[in-house]
Amino acid sequence: MDPQLTSLIVSTSETAHIEETLDRLIADTGANYSMLLDKSGQVIAWSGDTDRQDITSLGALLAGTFASSREVARLLKEKEFKVLFQQGIRENIFTELIAEQWMLVVMFDKRTHIGLVKVLSKRATDELTGVLDRVKTESRAKDQIISTSFRTSVEDTIDLLFKD
Amino acid sequence: MAIINVAQREIRCKIVYYGPGLCGKTTNLKYIHRMVPESAKNKMISIDTETERTLFFDFLPIDLGTVHGFQTRFHLYTVPGQVLYERTRVAVLTGVDGVVFVADSQPNKMRDNIESLKELARNIQNEGKKFKDFPLVLQYNKRDMPNAVPLEQMNYYLNSQLNARSFEAVASRGVGVFDTLKYISKLVISKL
Ligand SMILES: Nc1nc2c(ncn2[C@@H]2O[C@H](COP(=O)(O)OP(=O)(O)OP(=O)(O)O)[C@@H](O)[C@H]2O)c(=O)[nH]1
Ligand SMILES: [Mg+2]
Numbered sequence: 001m002d003p004q005l006t007s008l009i010v011s012t013s014e015t016a017h018i019e020e021t022l023d024r025l026i027a028d029t030g031a032n033y034s035m036l037l038d039k040s041g042q043v044i045a046w047s048g049d050t051d052r053q054d055i056t057s058l059g060a061l062l063a064g065t066f067a068s069s070r071e072v073a074r075l076l077k078e079k080e081f082k083v084l085f086q087q088g089i090r091e092n093i094f095t096e097l098i099a100e101q102w103m104l105v106v107m108f109d110k111r112t113h114i115g116l117v118k119v120l121s122k123r124a125t126d127e128l129t130g131v132l133d134r135v136k137t138e139s140r141a142k143d144q145i146i147s148t149s150f151r152t153s154v155e156d157t158i159d160l161l162f163k164d
Numbered sequence: 165m166a167i168i169n170v171a172q173r174e175i176r177c178k179i180v181y182y183g184p185g186l187c188g189k190t191t192n193l194k195y196i197h198r199m200v201p202e203s204a205k206n207k208m209i210s211i212d213t214e215t216e217r218t219l220f221f222d223f224l225p226i227d228l229g230t231v232h233g234f235q236t237r238f239h240l241y242t243v244p245g246q247v248l249y250e251r252t253r254v255a256v257l258t259g260v261d262g263v264v265f266v267a268d269s270q271p272n273k274m275r276d277n278i279e280s281l282k283e284l285a286r287n288i289q290n291e292g293k294k295f296k297d298f299p300l301v302l303q304y305n306k307r308d309m310p311n312a313v314p315l316e317q318m319n320y321y322l323n324s325q326l327n328a329r330s331f332e333a334v335a336s337r338g339v340g341v342f343d344t345l346k347y348i349s350k351l352v353i354s355k356l
Contacts, residue, residue, distance in 0.1 A: 004293065006261065006355050007166040015171035040259025041223075041239065042167045042176045057209050060223045060239065067255035068220070075251070145168060145175075146356050150232045154353050157228045157236070161204050162196075162342045162349070 008038070009142060014131050015045055021131075022047035025124045029116050031108035032091065036128065037063050039101055048107070066095055066103055083121075085114070094118070098125045099132050165259045166356055168234075176237045177352050178259055179345075182284050183266035184276035185217070185245035188305040188335040192266065193222045193242055195338045196345060200226060218244040221256045238349055250283065257287055262299035262352040264344055266335075267322055269304050269312040274321055281322060299351040302330035303344045308337070 010018075022034045026048050033048030035055070041063035043055055052058070066084055073080050080100075086093040094106045094117050104125050106117050166177040181189040190210065197208045204227045211220035221241050228236040243253040257263075265284060267277040285295040304318045313321075315332070323330055329347055333340030 005165065007168050009168040010170060012171040015169065038165065038167055038259060040165055040167075040178045040261075042178070042259075044167060044169065054207065056225050056239075057207060057223065060209070060225075060241075063258070064221060064255060067258045068252060071251040071255050142168070142356075145170070145232075145234065147232075150234075151353055153231045154228065154236060155350055157231055158346055158349050158353075161201060161226075161228060162346045164199055164338055164342060 007142065007146075008135060009145070010044060010135055014135055017131050018045040018128065019047060021124050021127050025106065025120055029106065029108060029120050030112045031106050031117065033105075033107040035059065035105045036098075037103040037105060039063060039067065039103065044102070062093070062095060062105055063103060066097070083118075094121060096121050096125050099129050101136075102128065102132055104128060166261050166352070168356075172235075173230075173233055174235045174237065175356075176239060177261045177349075177356075178239045178241065179262045179264065179348055179352060180257055180260045181240070181242040181264045181266055182253070182257075182280070183243075183245055184268060184273060184280040185247070187245060187266045187268040187273070187277075188333075189242040189245060189266050190216070190218055190222050191335040192264070192303075192305075192333075192341050192344070193224050193240055195335060195341045196226070196240065197224055199338065199342070203227065203229065217246060218242055219249075220244065220252060238352075240345075245280070253283070254287055254290075257291070260288075260291075261355075262301075262348045263288070264301050264303055264348050265322075265328075266303045266305050266333075267318065269306045269318065270309050271311055271313050274313060277322060296326070299348065299355055300326070300328050301344055301348045301351065302326075302328050303333050303335075303340065304330060305333045305335050305340075307332045307339070308334045 035046035036044045037059050041060040043059040069081050084095040096104045206225040209223040224240040226238045243256045288295045331340045331344045
């Protein structure tokens with residue numbers, strides 16, 4: 001990944017592909033919820049219970065937890081922790097790293113076996129790795145979205161909102 | 165890294181407030197949270213200790229609303245400033261698009277400011293980015309302190325090599341908070 005890159009553009013067809021992968025993962029495991037996060041903590045796509053509150057905060061917190069476990073790995077001279085498992089009373093959370101850039105999160109309760117989640121998450125991350133490769137390598141018509149007039153409009157909005 | 169999601173028509177950027185312990189990073193976010201219009205506001209999450217020192221981060225998403233058909237959003241974070249938490253700061257910086265470096269204007273904090281800024285440069289470089297090209301703004305906070313270090317000296321110690329834009333602030337009264345935020349958000353958008 002080019003570290004100088006300032007933005008990642010996910011196209012409509014890639015989002016559809018990601019959502020399909022998440023939908024299938026949920027259907028096959030019987031999990032409640034699944035989402036794809038960028039390592040910066042932003043939610044790229046999700047699938048499952050529609051009444052989940054506060055997906056944005058959830059994304060920020062889970063990505064933060066993962067980033068901090070990466071630092072733990074570094075201190076232990078471990079290459080990385082590829083997966084993270086949080087066990088709750090009602091729900092469990094399984095997070096798996098994808099190509100050091102994205103994270104696949106699966107939330108499930110006692111009706112789903114962790115072994116199944118592990119195996120099927122692996123299948124999903126393989127597929128998502130392919131999507132991520134395309135997002136990173138295919139050239140994107142960014143100028144059509146981030147045009148000069150877009151920038152001007154954002155600046156106007158910033159002036160309007162960010163004042164005492 | 166900013167994410168542009170064409171299907172959901174969303175653009176999201178990450179801005180991190182960095183700086184030594186007690187310099188006023190959380191105070192900046194609290195003020196923004198209090199003053200920003202209801203339509204832009206979201207819940208602020210703070211993971212802190214019993215004494216309100218940041219332990220992991222503060223997180224505040226701000227909605228700019230829809231611009232040219234794209235829902236545009238800034239995710240604001242603070243890092244924990246205490247020296248102890250260096251690796252946590254690295255974690256919070258992951259994927260950052262722009263940084264506000266908050267410096268404490270008190271003379272006995274100058275060394276902490278300098279150390280923290282050096283650490284930030286190191287951490288940005290470790291992400292593979294060039295620090296001198298990276299979107300950064302300096303905020304000289306606590307200008308209300310009677311013993312505040314004069315501006316020229318703040319610049320001399322912190323900004324003589326960087327030549328970044330700097331703002332004076334009294335975050336506890338909101339002075340300079342929005343000027344700083346406005347500047348960094350525009351800078352981030354200009355680099356998209
Ligand atoms: N006098 C004065 N006090 C300030 C100002 N800004 C913040 N403070 C005070 O400084 C103290 C620390 O502020 P915080 O915002 O919690 O500091 P922080 O940078 O988040 O600290 P950590 O979380 O430990 O990194 C609080 O008591 C604030 O009220 C200012 O401009 N002037
Ligand atoms: Mg704080």
